[in-house]
Amino acid sequence: MSKLKMGVIGVGGIALDRHIPAYAGMIDTVELTALQDINKERAEEAAKNYDIPYVFEDYYDLFKKVDAVTICTPNKFHSEIAIAALEAGVHVLVEKPMAITSAECEAMIAAAEKNDRLLSIAYHYRYTPEAKLAKEAINNGEIGDPLVTRVQAMRRRKVPGWGVFTNKDLQGGGSLIDFGCHLLDLALWLLDDPQPVEVIGRTYDNLSKTPGQVNDWGAFDHETFNVDDHVTSYITFDNGMSLQFECSWAANIKEDFTALSISGVNGGLDVYPFQLYQTRYGTVWNSQPNLKEDKLSPGFYQAKNFVDSCLGNDELIVKPEQAQKVTALMEAIYKSSETSSSVKLT
Numbered sequence: 001m002s003k004l005k006m007g008v009i010g011v012g013g014i015a016l017d018r019h020i021p022a023y024a025g026m027i028d029t030v031e032l033t034a035l036q037d038i039n040k041e042r043a044e045e046a047a048k049n050y051d052i053p054y055v056f057e058d059y060y061d062l063f064k065k066v067d068a069v070t071i072c073t074p075n076k077f078h079s080e081i082a083i084a085a086l087e088a089g090v091h092v093l094v095e096k097p098m099a100i101t102s103a104e105c106e107a108m109i110a111a112a113e114k115n116d117r118l119l120s121i122a123y124h125y126r127y128t129p130e131a132k133l134a135k136e137a138i139n140n141g142e143i144g145d146p147l148v149t150r151v152q153a154m155r156r157r158k159v160p161g162w163g164v165f166t167n168k169d170l171q172g173g174g175s176l177i178d179f180g181c182h183l184l185d186l187a188l189w190l191l192d193d194p195q196p197v198e199v200i201g202r203t204y205d206n207l208s209k210t211p212g213q214v215n216d217w218g219a220f221d222h223e224t225f226n227v228d229d230h231v232t233s234y235i236t237f238d239n240g241m242s243l244q245f246e247c248s249w250a251a252n253i254k255e256d257f258t259a260l261s262i263s264g265v266n267g268g269l270d271v272y273p274f275q276l277y278q279t280r281y282g283t284v285w286n287s288q289p290n291l292k293e294d295k296l297s298p299g300f301y302q303a304k305n306f307v308d309s310c311l312g313n314d315e316l317i318v319k320p321e322q323a324q325k326v327t328a329l330m331e332a333i334y335k336s337s338e339t340s341s342s343v344k345l346t
């Protein structure tokens with residue numbers, strides 16, 4: 001079987017922590033062929049460490065050498081680089097969020113369709129063992145029709161003090177577009193892609209803009225801080241479901257936690273940790289699995305799904321239309337907060 005020639009664009013934190021090691025380990029299916037970064041030394045160092053033959057300054061040169069590419073640049077460049085890759089006939093896995101605006105996502109989807117190439121997005125929470133179990137349980141009818149979903153992606157005093165995360169121009173936002181998007185994506189996937197109809201959102205930056213903050217993840221400049229550090233939202237769907245959402249980098253709460261619970265007609269579940277709530281034998285009934293530790297990471301499964309799909313041996317788990325919906329929701333949350341009114345979606 002011929003191997004997939006893979007390139008990576010943007011050789012920073014997430015490329016080095018997750019994507020490059022995952023592809024480097026897939027020796028039967030992937031040939032890690034080329035890297036590109038505006039910081040050429042960074043790409044050259046990684047190429048040396050992983051024995052990758054090509055480093056380019058221009059991503060158009062990289063496209064000539066690969067079948068597929070993973071884009072790990074700041075959010076601002078996701079759309080333009082993805083479209084350029086797709087137009088060059090290269091499959092694309094782009095880091096989350098798919099792009100900053102829904103219009104950018106639409107252009108990416110159009111380029112994928114026009115050039116008959118695959119386009120996927122790195123929403124890796126879907127590959128956690130708990131999420132996979134929740135999906136199966138819902139599909140098997142364990143909770144009946146979902147009604148009310150609660151999502152919380154919460155950190156206590158952990159604004160990322162490094163990298164691009166607090167740069168609004170490069171990222172488009174803060175805690176919502178960085179952290180909250182994962183849980184929004186996971187919720188929509190578990191709920192089988194419902195169509196949102198109305199969104200109320202409120203964003204806050206008060207904590208991080210206040211001088212002298214205690215922050216456990218490094219230093220940032222409170223004077224130039226211009227992204228959200230705490231966000232709440234209430235979303236309704238065309239089938240009557242509703243979703244209560246909250247995310248924060250910096251909340252004044254007891255401790256960090258990630259929660260996603262779905263209450264359905266016949267039962268409910270928590271994803272992290274996974275628990276099922278039902279009624280049996282005339283009483284309420286809780287069950288939880290004895291989940292074995294999986295030595296392979298969600299990042300590995302994400303890479304494998306993309307590679308196998310490009311090779312024609314699997315189907316993408318994260319579809320671009322789904323990721324576009326997440327971006328559309330985030331846009332609506334930001335807009336609702338700015339305008340202090342609800343936003344209707346069609």
Ligand SMILES: NC(=O)c1ccc[n+]([C@@H]2O[C@H](COP(=O)([O-])OP(=O)(O)OC[C@H]3O[C@@H](n4cnc5c(N)ncnc54)[C@H](O)[C@@H]3O)[C@@H](O)[C@H]2O)c1
Nearest residue numbers: 010011012013014037038039072073074075077095096163
């Ligand atoms: N899935 C996750 O959990 C997760 C975690 C962290 C970051 N991310 C996402 O990954 C992306 C990158 O984040 P990061 O933390 O790795 O950032 P980073 O700043 O550590 O790395 C980004 C790299 O991109 C390079 N770059 C910038 N503009 C470029 C351009 N136009 N062309 C080529 N290279 C360019 C930079 O030189 C840098 O090496 C962002 O979209 C972020 O949201 C996802």
